[in-house]
Amino acid sequence: MLLTIILGIILIVLGLWGMLSQKNIIKIIIGFSIMDTGIHLLILSIGYIKDRTAPIMNQAVQSAGQVIDPVPSALVLTAIVIGLAITALMLTYAVKLYEIKGSLEISDFKELKW
Amino acid sequence: MAKNFYETTRIKKERIIRVIRVICGEKTEDFMTKEEFRKRKVTGPDGEEFEVDPMKDYFSEDKPRVHSPRGKIIEKFMNWARGESLWILGYGTGCGAIEMRPLMTPRFDAYRYGIQWRPTPRQSNVFMIAGYLSVKTLKRVIRSYEQMQGPKYVVALGSCTINGGMYWDSYNTINRLDYYLPVDVYIAGCMPRPESLLAGFEKLKEMIKEGKCEGQNEYAENFDCYKKNQKQIIKDWDMPDYNW
C-alpha cells in the first residue's frame, strides 16, 4: 500500500499548499479539508496489511489473522467526525467573517497584529 | 551760612523746568511710578495670598543717625588715620572725570598720599564728583553717597558743581551740589588739573585731621531739608528716602 501512503502524503502536502497559497478563506478551508483527507488516507494505509480484508466480523472472516489492524480504521472514523466538525466550524467562521466585513480575502483580516 | 542754602528757594532753572512740565501736561507729583515698586498681591507656595510692599519689604526705612565723635584724643588719632587713608569712590559722568585717571599714574601718583580707588561705595570714604550733574545722575549720586559708610567726605570737582558753570541755565543739570549733599571741598576749575586735585586732597586731609569734616552728621541732622531739595528736583523719585 505504498502507493496510498504516497498519495496520502501528496494530499497532505497539496492541502497545505492550498492553505498557504490561496487567499480566499473558503479555498483555505478546502485546503484544510484535503489535508485532512490525506491524513485519513495515510492512517488507513498504515493500518492496512497486505492481502487481508476489512475488520468487519462476518462469515468471511474466521480469525483475527485475516483482517487488517482494526485500530486505525476505528481511529479514522473518529478522525473523520472530528475533521468534519472542525471544517464545519471553519466554515461557520467564514460565514461570520463575510457577514461582518463582506470579504473572504484572508489578508483583509489584519486588525490584530504585532 | 549753610542753613541759608536750604531755605533759599526757587532758582530760575527750576521755574523753567516747571513750565516745561506743565506744557507737556506731566503731573509733577508722580512719585514711585515704577511698576516694580507698587504694592502687589503675591501668591505664596501654599496658595495663600498676601501683599508685598516693595518699599517696605525690600528696603530699610531707617533714617541716618548722627554719630557723635568719641573722646578728643582718640578722635584725633582716628581722624589722623582717616585723613591718611582716603579711599575714593570716583563719580565721573561729566567731562572732569578724565582728569582723575592721571592722578593715579606715575606722573602724579596720588598713592603716595594714602589715596586709593575702591571699586565699591561701601568701602570708600571719599566721594569724588567730577563735573556737572544732570538731574538723572544726581539721583545716582545721592544713592551712592548714602551707601557709603561714615565718616564720609565729598569732593566736588569743577565749576559745574559750584554754580552750574557753563550749564548754568540748562534745564536738566543742577547748579549747586551742596543743595543736595554736604560738600567738604570744592576744587575749582574747568577742569581742574591733577595738581589742583592733589592740592584739594591735601586740603581735605587737613580738614579731616582738624575734625572739620562732619558731612555725614550734617547730612543726618539736616536730613529732611536735603531730602526736600532732592525731591524737588528729582521728579521720578523711585527709591527709599535713605539708601542704606
Added chain:
Amino acid sequence: MVSPIYIFIIALGIGFLLSLFDKAGRAVAMTIFYGALLAMAFISGQWLLHLLQGAEAEIITTAGFQPPFSINLKMGLLEAFFTFLINTLGFLAGIYLLPKFKSQKIYGMILFLMLIMGLNGLVMTGDMFNLFVFLEITSIATVSIIAIEKNLKSISAGFKYVIAGGIASAFYLIATIFLYRFTGVLNIAMMAETLNVASSQAVFLSVFILMIAVIVELKPFPANGWALDAYEAVDSGVVAVIASGTSAAMLFVFYKISPLLNNTLLLTAAGIGLATFTFSNLLALKQKNAKRLLGYSSIGQIGLIITAYALLVRAGYARNSEIVMLTTGGLFINHFLAKAGLFWLSGVVEKEKLEEWSTLRNNPILLFAFAVFVIALVGLPPFPGFFAKWQLVMTFANQGLFFWIGLILLGSFLEAIYLFRWLGKVLKSDLKAELKAKISQIFPILIYLLAILIGGGYLSRLINQGTSLSILYLPVLFIVFLFFIDFLPVAIKNTLVILVGSYYTYLIIPQLSGYRVMLGVIFLAGGVLLFIPGYFKRGKRTGFYPLAVMMYVGLAGLLISENTLQFFTSWELMTLGSYFLIIRGKKSEPHALSYMLFSIGGAFVMLFGFGILYYVNGNSMALSSLGNIESMAGIIYALLGIAFLTKMASIGLHIWLPGAYGEAEADVSPMLSAILSKAGMFGLLMLMAAIQTANLGSINLPYVLGWLGAITVFIGNLLAIYQEDAKRLLAYSSVGNLGYILFGLALMSHMGWLTSITYALNHFLFKALLFLAIGGVVYRVKTKNMYEMGGLIKKMPLSFVSVLIGIIALSGVPPLSGFAGKWLTYNAVLEKGWYLQGVIVIIGGLIAFLYCFRLIYAVFLGQLKDKHRQVKEAPVWFLIPQVILIGAIMLFSTYPAFILGPVGKMLNDILPENALIWENLDAYSIYGHWNGFLIMMITGGIFVIVFLWLYFLNRKAQKVKQFNIVYAAERPSRPELTHVGYNFFAHYKKALGSLSQPYVTKFWNTMADIFHSSAGFIRRIYTGDGQTYILHIIIFIVVVYFLTIGG
C-alpha cells in the same frame, strides 16, 4: 470516593441537558451549571486530598479492558492536582462570566462545560488517540465560545486560532499513527517503554512531529501569532481559561509525552522554550495593548516552564522528582494564578492601553491584586515564582548550565522591564475614568490573590529545607498586619512603626558581630530615626508603612542572613519595598522604573553569581562559603560585585539614582540616601571580606573597584555641581560619596576599610540631615529648583543651620566629622600606594565644595523671593531628627575616638593590622596624627575670640534689607533678577565640557533603543494575516527539525 469518571459524566450529561433545563428558566440552568462546575472541582479536590494522604492512583479503563486494548484515564496525584486547578479555574471563570452567561444564549454555558471537560480529559487520558480527541474537543469548544462574541476582532482571531489548531492537531494525528505503526500501542506509557527513538530516522521523525505538534499548541516563538491575536481579542473571562487552563492542560500533555523524547529532542524543546521566553519578552517591550502584553507574557512563561522541565529531565532528574516539581511546578503555579488574575483584571478594567489601567486606583484591593500579580510574574519574593526561579537557577547551576541561566535571566529581565513599566504607569498616570467592578468579577480575582500569597509562603517553606527564615517571619507578619491597619491615620501607624522598630532594633543589634553592628545601627536605629518626620503627613498615607517596613525588614534580613537564599530574599524584599517608596513621589515614575530595572538587573546578576557559587562549592548555600571558593572565584566575585555596585550606584550604573532620590517624597529621600545605599556597601563589605581570604588568581578585582570608586567620586561630584534641583544635587553627591566608600573598601587594608566605614557613617549622618533639611524647605516652598529659592535663611534659620552643619561635614572641612574621612583617605592612599586614584578621589572631594556652597547659597542666601515672604520654618517633625543628627555629628566630630576606636576593633577580625592607634583622643597612623577634640576646641576658641572682637567694634551695625546693596548706583528691581542661582558654575562646565557630558545616560539609552527597536522590528513577523501564521508554523517545524538533526 467519587470516581473521577464522574467529572466527564457530569460535564457531558449536564452539558447536553442544559438546554432542556433552560426551558425551565435561566436561573435553573445556571444553578445546575454552577453546581456541575462545583461538583467537578469537588471531585478532583477530593481526589487531591485523598492522594496527598498517600492513596493509590485510580486508573479507569473503558469497557473493562486493560490497556493497550482500552483507553485509560488516570487519576494520580499530579492529575488530581491539575484537574483540581483546572476545575477550580473553571468554576471561578464561570462566576466571572456570570453576567455574560445570564444574558447570552445557553450555548455559552454548554461550550464552557465542554471546554472544562476537554481540559480534564487532556490531563487524565493516557491514550494517545484519546488525547487527540480531547484536544479537538477543547479546541472546538474554545473556538466556538470565541465565536459567540460577535465583533470582528474576536471572530478573526478565532479563525486564526482554529486554523492553527487544526494544523497542529493534524500533525499530532500523523505522528500518532506512525507511532502506533512502530509500537503497536496507543497507550502513552506503554509506547514509551517499547519505543526506541534512535532506532530509525522514521521513528525519530514521528516522535519529533508529535513533540512539535504539542509544542505548537503551547505557542512557541515564532509560530504563535494566532495565539497572540486570540489573547488580545477574546473576552477576558474566556482568555483567562485559555491562558491558564489550556496552557496547564497542554503542559501536562507535554509532561505525559516527555518519556518518548530522547535527549536530543528534550534539548530541542528546551531551546524552543528558551527562544520563546526570550523573544516573547523582548517583543513585549514594544507592546502598548494590555491584553496582548499579557499574551506575550503568557507565552514567555510557558516557554520558560518548557525549558526548565526539558532541561531538568534531560539532566537526569526523574520526571516527577521533587526538584522538577518545585521548579516547574512553582513557575507553573505562579503563572497560572497570576495570569488568570491579570486577564480577569483586564475584563474589569476594560481598557486597552497600559496607562489606562490606572483606573484600578479607584479600587485599592484590585490595585493591590494587580501589583501582587505583576510582582509575582517578575519573580520577586514572597511569591512562588521567586522561589521556583531560585531553585531553577541553583539546579541549573548544579548541572553547569550557565548559558541557559544567562538567557533565562535575560528574558526575566526583559519581562521585568515591561511589567514594572506597566505597574508604574498604573500607579502614577492620570486617573481618567471610573472603575465599575462587579462582585462576580472581583471574587475570582481575590481568590487567586489569596492563593498566590499562600502559594508563596508554602513554597518558601519547601525550598528552605533546613534553613530558617524565621527571624524574617515575624517582621513579615508585622508587614501583613500593617496592610490590615492601613485605614488608620498616619500618627497611629507611625508611632506603632517607631515603637516596633525600636524594639526590633533592640532585639537584632546584640545578635550582630563585627562590622555588621555598625551597619545594623545605620539600618535600624537610623531607620527608626527617619520615621519621625513621617508625622508631618496628614491623612492615611495609604500603603506607605507596610512597604517602608518591608524595606527595613529586607535590610535587617541582609545583616542576619546566613545563606545565599536568605540574603537574596532579603535583598529582593528591600528592593521591592524601596521601589514602592520611590514611586510615591509625584514625578518619580520613570525614575522608580529605572531604579527597579537596575536593581533587578543587579539582583539577577547576583543570582547568577550565587548559582555559580552553588555549583563550585558543592551545593552549599552558606554565605560563609564565599570566602573559600575553589574555582571560578573571579567570575563569582565580579558578578556579585556588579550586583552590589548597582545599589551603590557606581559610575556607569548610577543613572537611576539622581531621579530616584530626587523625586522621592521629602522623608523618603533621606531613607534612601542615608540608609538604603548602605545595603550595597554591606554587600561589598561581605564580598571584600571574602576576597580577603580567597585566592583570586590573576584577576585583581579590588584594583578595578578602586579605579571605579575613584572615578565615581570624581564624576558624581562633578555632575552634582551642575544640578539645578536641590534634591538631585544631593543625589549626585550621594553617588560621589558612595564612590568614596567603594574606594575605601577596594583598598583592602585596615585603614582603607576604616576610611570606608567612617565615610559611611558620616554620609548617613550628614546626608540624612541635608535631605531632611532640604526636604523641609521643598515642602514649604513647593519647588526643588534652587534658583527659584533664595534668602530663606531669614525664614528658616534652623534649616539653614542644619544645612550649614551638613555641608561642612560633607566637604570635610575641620573641625567637623567629615575631616576624619579625608584624613583617613590620605593615610590609606599613602599606605596602599594608589597615588593616582588617590589624587582623583581627593580632587573629587574638593569639587564637593562647589555644590556645597551652591546648595546653601542658592537656597538660603541671596535674595528672598516675593512669594516666599510668608514661608514658615520647616515642620517640627523634620527638625527633631535634624537636631538629633546635628548632635550626633558634633559628638562624632569632637570624640571620633569613641566611634572609630571600636570600629577599628571590629575590623581586626578580618584585617588584623591595626592601622590607627588611639592615645586618648589622639589618632596616630604611621604617617600622621590628628586630634578631633583639640581641633574642635581650638577652632571654637579662635572663633569666639574673633567674634567678640568684631562684636566689640561693631555692635551697633545697622540692619538693612535685601535690596540695600550697592548696585552700581542703581537699585535692583526684582529679587529674581538679582539672585544669581541658575547655571551657577557655567564656567566650570565650559572649562570641562567633555567631562560633564552624559555619556552613561546615552549608553543606557542606546541600549534601551537597541532592545526596543529590535523588538519593534522582529514583531513585524506577526502580520495579522492568518495565512502567514500557517506559514510560520510550517517553517517553524521545518527549521526546528533541521536544527535538531543538524545540532
Added chain:
Amino acid sequence: MGFEPIKILYALGTIFIIFNVGMLIQGIVRKIGARVGKRYGIRFYQPYIDLIKNYVMRSNVTHGVMFYLGPVFRLTGGLGVFLFIPIIYGSQYFSNFAFAGDVVLVLYFIFFGSLGMALGAGEGGHPYSAIGVSRGLAQVTAAEIALVIAVIGVGIQYDTLSITEMVAAQQGGIANWTMVTNPLLTILAMLAFLGAMGRSPFDVVLAPQEIPIGPPTEYHSTFLGIMQTNRSIFPMAKTILFVNLFFGGATNWIVLILKIFIVYMWSVVVGVVFPRFRVDHSIRWWYKYALPLGIIAIIVTTLIAG
C-alpha cells in the same frame, strides 16, 4: 607634645609677629609693584593706616547673621591655618598647635575661612558676590589639584604627613631641601602657590573692574578690617606651609621671614608680569598643565622614594 596653657601665650606672640610681617610685606610688595610701574607708590606702612581707619569707621550695615559672621569665619580660618602649622623647626613654643593635626588638617582647614566668607558674602545678596564666589570656588578647586598632588608627593617622599617630620627630613643644608631633592614636585608646588595666593594671573575672583571686588563687595568698615587682618596672616600661613614643605623650613625667625619674603615674591613677580586668566581658562589651565605635571611628579617621586 600636648596642649599646655602657656602655648596660648606663645601662639599670641607668633600671631603678633606674623601679623606685622604680613602687614609689612603687603606694604613692601605694593611698593615694589608701584616701582615696576615707575610710580613712587604707597608708604610701606600704609596698610596699617588703612587697617586702623577701617576699624574706626563710624557706621556699619549688616545684611544678617551669616553676613556678620562671614569675616569671623574668615579670620578664624586664617588664624587656624596659621596655628596648625609649626612655624619654627625645633622650637617647642613656636610650633603653636601643630600637635592637633598634620598637613592634611592644614590643607582642609584652608577652606574653613573661604567657605565661611563665601557664605557671608552670599547673604549680602549682591549678585557680584555670588559670581565672585562661584569663580573663586571653581578656581580654588582646580588649583588645589596641584597642591594636593604636591602634598601627597611630599608625603610619599618623606613617608610622613606630619609637617614637623617633613621639615626634619630637610634639615642639614640646602642639598636636603625638597627643592633640590625633588625639583619637579617643587615646580608643581610653586604653581599651586600661585593658585593659592590669588594674584594675577589667577585673580579673577576679585576682579575689581568687572565684578567690583567680587565676594567682599558688600563688606566695609570693621568687617573689612577683620578681613584685612586675615589678609596679613592667611597668605603668610600658606607661605610658611610651602616653606616648610619645600624649602627646608626655618629654625629661627630671621630665616623664616627671609624665606617667606622670597617665596612670597615669586607670586608677586609672576603677578606683575602676567595678565589675568579668565576663569574657564584658568580651570582648564590647571587641568591641562598642572594635572599631567603632577602625575609625572608623582611617578618621579615614587621612583625617588623607592
